[in-house]
Amino acid sequence: MAEPNELPLVTPPGQNGASAHPRESVTPRESERRYAQIIGWGYAIPEKVITNHDLEQIVDTTDEWIRSRTGIEERRVAADPKETTATLAIDAARRALEVADVHPSKLDLIICSSSSPEYIFPSTASVVQDAIGAENAGAFDLSAACSGFVYALSMARGHILAGDAEYVLVLGAETLSRIVDWTDRNTCVLFGDGAGAVLIAASPVPGGILACELGSDGSGAELLMVPAGGSAMPASLETVSSGNHFIKMDGKAVFRFAVRVMADATRAVLDKAGLDIDSLDLVIPHQANIRIVQNSVLKQLRIPEEKVFINLQKYGNTSTASIPIALCEAIEAGKVKPGNNLVFVGFGGGLTWAACAVHWSVPTDRPTTDWWKSTRRQAGYQAAAARSMWRRAVRWVYQVWPDDPEGKPIPDGEPVKEPVKEPEIQQNGVLRRDE
Ligand code: ACO
Numbered sequence: 001m002a003e004p005n006e007l008p009l010v011t012p013p014g015q016n017g018a019s020a021h022p023r024e025s026v027t028p029r030e031s032e033r034r035y036a037q038i039i040g041w042g043y044a045i046p047e048k049v050i051t052n053h054d055l056e057q058i059v060d061t062t063d064e065w066i067r068s069r070t071g072i073e074e075r076r077v078a079a080d081p082k083e084t085t086a087t088l089a090i091d092a093a094r095r096a097l098e099v100a101d102v103h104p105s106k107l108d109l110i111i112c113s114s115s116s117p118e119y120i121f122p123s124t125a126s127v128v129q130d131a132i133g134a135e136n137a138g139a140f141d142l143s144a145a146c147s148g149f150v151y152a153l154s155m156a157r158g159h160i161l162a163g164d165a166e167y168v169l170v171l172g173a174e175t176l177s178r179i180v181d182w183t184d185r186n187t188c189v190l191f192g193d194g195a196g197a198v199l200i201a202a203s204p205v206p207g208g209i210l211a212c213e214l215g216s217d218g219s220g221a222e223l224l225m226v227p228a229g230g231s232a233m234p235a236s237l238e239t240v241s242s243g244n245h246f247i248k249m250d251g252k253a254v255f256r257f258a259v260r261v262m263a264d265a266t267r268a269v270l271d272k273a274g275l276d277i278d279s280l281d282l283v284i285p286h287q288a289n290i291r292i293v294q295n296s297v298l299k300q301l302r303i304p305e306e307k308v309f310i311n312l313q314k315y316g317n318t319s320t321a322s323i324p325i326a327l328c329e330a331i332e333a334g335k336v337k338p339g340n341n342l343v344f345v346g347f348g349g350g351l352t353w354a355a356c357a358v359h360w361s362v363p364t365d366r367p368t369t370d371w372w373k374s375t376r377r378q379a380g381y382q383a384a385a386a387r388s389m390w391r392r393a394v395r396w397v398y399q400v401w402p403d404d405p406e407g408k409p410i411p412d413g414e415p416v417k418e419p420v421k422e423p424e425i426q427q428n429g430v431l432r433r434d435e
Contacts, residue, residue: 032204033204033206034160034161034163034202034203034204035160035161035202035203035204035205035206035207035208035209035361036156036157036160036161036200036201036202036203036208036209037200037201037202037203037205037207037208037209037361037362038198038199038200038208038209038358038360038362039099039100039102039199039200039201039203039362040096040097040098040099040100040101040102040197040198040199041095041096041099041196041197041198041199041324041327041328041331042091042092042093042094042095042096042097042098042099042196042197042328043092043095043194043195043196043197043321043324043325043328043329044088044089044091044092044095044194044195045076045088045193045194045195045315045325046076046077046078046079046080046083046088046193046194047076047079048076048077048078048079048080049074049075049076049077050074050075050076050077051063051073051074052066052067052072052073052074052189055188055189058182058183058188059182059183059184059185059188059189060185061185061189066189069289069291070189070190070289070290070291070312070316071289071290071291071310071312071313072189072190072289072312072313072316072317073313073314074313074314074315074316075191075192075193075314075315075316075318076192076193076194076315076318077177077192077193078175078177078178078193083175084118084175085114085116085117085118085124085173085174085175085195086118086124086127086128086131086173088173088174088175088193088194088195088321089112089114089124089127089128089171089173089195089197090127090128090131090132091195092171092173092195092196092197092324093110093128093132093169093171093197094132094377094381095197096169096197096198096199097132097169097199097377098374098377099199099366100199100201101373102167102199102201103380104132104133104134104135104137104380104384105133105134105135105136106136106166106167107129107134107136107137107167107168107169108136108137108138108159108164108165108166108167108168109137109138109139109156109159109165109167109168109169110125110126110128110129110134110137110138110139110140110168110169110171111125111139111140111141111142111152111155111156111168111169111170111171112124112125112128112139112140112141112142112152112171112172112173113141113142113143113144113148113149113151113152113170113171113172113173113320114141114143114148114171114172114173114174114319114320115143115145115146115148115174115176115179115226115319115320115348115349116174116175116176116178116179116319117141120229120230123139123140123141124141124171124173125139125140125141125171126139126140128169128171130384130388131381131384131385131388132381132384133380133381133383133384133387134169135384135387137169142155144216144320144348144350144352144354145224145319145320145348145349145350145352146286146288146317146319146320146322146346146347146348146349146352147214147286147320147346147347147348147350147352147353147354148172148319148320148348148352149170149172149196149320149321149322149323149324149344149346150212150214150323150344150345150346150354150355150356151214151352151354152170152171152172153170153198153200153209153212153344153356154209154212154214154354154356155168155170156168156170156200156209157200157208157209157212160200160201160202163202165202166201166202167199167200167201167202168199168200168201169197169198169199169200170197170198170199170200170324171195171196171197171324172195172196172197172319172320172321172322172323172324173194173195173196173320173321174193174194174195174318174319174320174321175193176191176192176193176247176317176318176319177191177192177193179226179245179246179247180246180247181243181246181247184246186249186251187246187247187248187249187251189316190288190289190316190317191247191316191317191318191319192315192316192317192318193318193321194315194318194321194322194325195321195324195325196321196322196323196324196325196327196328197324198324198327203361205361205362206359206361207358207359207360207361208358208359208361209356209357209358210272210273210274210275210357210358210359211269211272211273211356211357212269212272212354212355212356212357213265213268213269213272213354213355213356214352214353214354215261215265215352215353215354216350216351216352216353217257217350217351217352218350218351220253220257220350220351221349221350221351222248222250223249223250223253223254223257223349223351224247224248224249224250224254224348224349224350224351225247225248225249225349226244226245226246226247226248227239227244227248228240228244228245229245254351255289255291255292257347257351258288258289258292258296258347259292259295259296259300260296261347261351261353262285262286262292262293262296262297262345262347262353263296263297263300263301264353265345265347265353265354265355266283266296266297266301266343266345266355267301268355269343269345269355269356269357270343270357272357273341273357273359275341275357277301277302277303279341280303280307280341280342280343281307281337281340281341281342282307282308282309282330282335282336282340282341282342282343283297283303283307283308283309283342283343283345284309284323284326284327284330284342284343284344284345285297285308285309285310285323285344285345285346286317286322286323286345286346286347286348287310287311287312287315287316287317287318287322287323287325287326288312288317288322288347289312289317290310290312290313293308293310297345309326309329309330309333309335310326311325311326311329319348320346320348322346323344323346327344331364334364336360336364337360337364338360338361338362338363338364339359339360339361340359340360341357341358341359341360342357342358342359342360343355343356343357343358344356344358
């Protein structure tokens with residue numbers, strides 16, 4: 001493979017490097033190599049800011065302790081109960097689609113990574129799919145704690161390189177403030193809320209997501225967890241009163257683990273991508289604690305400070321949303337340019353870790369706001385909301401309508417399928433239908 005930093009920046013045939021005729025080329029020809037390019041990006045954060053001084057009023061802590069032990073100065077919190085993981089994800093998704101100038105109906109897949117999802121099920125990804133009107137997309141959530149966004153990038157890349165998808169929307173979204181114990185100073189000072197999204201497209205332009213490195217060590221599961229609410233400890237009065245639905249963490253052990261895996265995962269992914277540390281232009285680490293970044297990326301890998309993007313002072317640890325939010329801010333700050341080699345590297349509960357090497361190949365200038373396009377886009381979202389309400393209304397009608405004594409009600413107005421003929425007889429290991 002050619003050195004990624006020597007790859008030509010060919011003007012792509014579609015928007016931002018996407019295939020010109022995505023639907024016609026779902027199965028790639030042998031001669032046609034596909035690449036998974038990040039062509040859109042966006043983020044959303046709640047308005048409410050909680051500073052370290054605000055936290056001094058809530059728990060026994062000081063601004064000085066939080067700054068010096070973590071680097072965090074303030075964080076954003078979804079104070080309005082109507083603001084949820086899904087609403088933040090929807091905002092971020094819409095921005096990413098706008099940057100890429102891609103219609104939601106073109107999405108094949110939506111992957112949402114979250115540790116504070118809208119519900120246990122349905123998936124937050126499905127809620128987003130409905131809200132943005134991505135009527136042709138599959139949707140699922142992915143759980144890998146703070147490493148989740150990079151895990152999701154890896155899934156998206158796999159789908160694209162396999163020819164299963166042309167456009168995949170990857171989301172990292174959290175409202176950790178809803179599962180943080182605001183009386184526990186060991187954790188409540190660390191976390192914040194937010195969401196980030198990237199749109200990945202199949203492209204003939206070389207580059208994009210070059211390689212991913214994923215890892216897990218489940219023996220450290222209890223070092224960082226929400227013990228209750230799953231099948232191991234179902235919700236009960238006792239689990240609620242004992243605070244077992246909140247994040248529990250052994251900070252020191254997680255710190256030691258993080259310092260080790262951040263450096264190892266970065267080295268491993270660079271190796272897979274055929275890059276070396278000197279050819280790196282920017283590292284976007286999981287924004288958990290400035291000391292973790294200093295001890296791993298800066299000290300162990302000897303990557304200079306100016307090549308590492310940090311914004312944790314403003315947002316704290318937004319878990320799986322931290323890397324995509326930081327990517328968006330790095331782009332806004334002009335730190336990501338076509339031709340750059342980037343690494344995203346994260347760690348988190350599981351324990352998990354993940355790194356991804358990217359050769360950035362698309363322009364990062366913001367598209368000029370086109371009044372007509374943005375009006376059409378808003379109308380599209382309103383149409384999606386109307387379609388969703390219509391489907392709910394049809395379902396409601398079938399719920400209240402008395403059953404047809406001759407047959408079953410037809411869900412969603414779909415045509416009735418012929419029932420499978422019974423019985424089925426097994427002969428010589430082959431299932432045969434009785435004529
Ligand atoms: N304010 C004041 N004092 C505090 C606070 C606080 N907010 N929190 C802890 N302390 C105290 C402790 O009680 C302890 O006091 P003691 O010595 O009297 O017992 C003292 O400060 C030192 O505590 P340490 O745990 O040694 O502090 P440390 O330097 O390790 O920093 C921290 C703690 C910030 C939690 C650090 O260990 C860390 O960042 N760990 C990694 C956590 C992380 O990144 N988690 C997220 C993973 S991503 C995911 O999946 C969600």
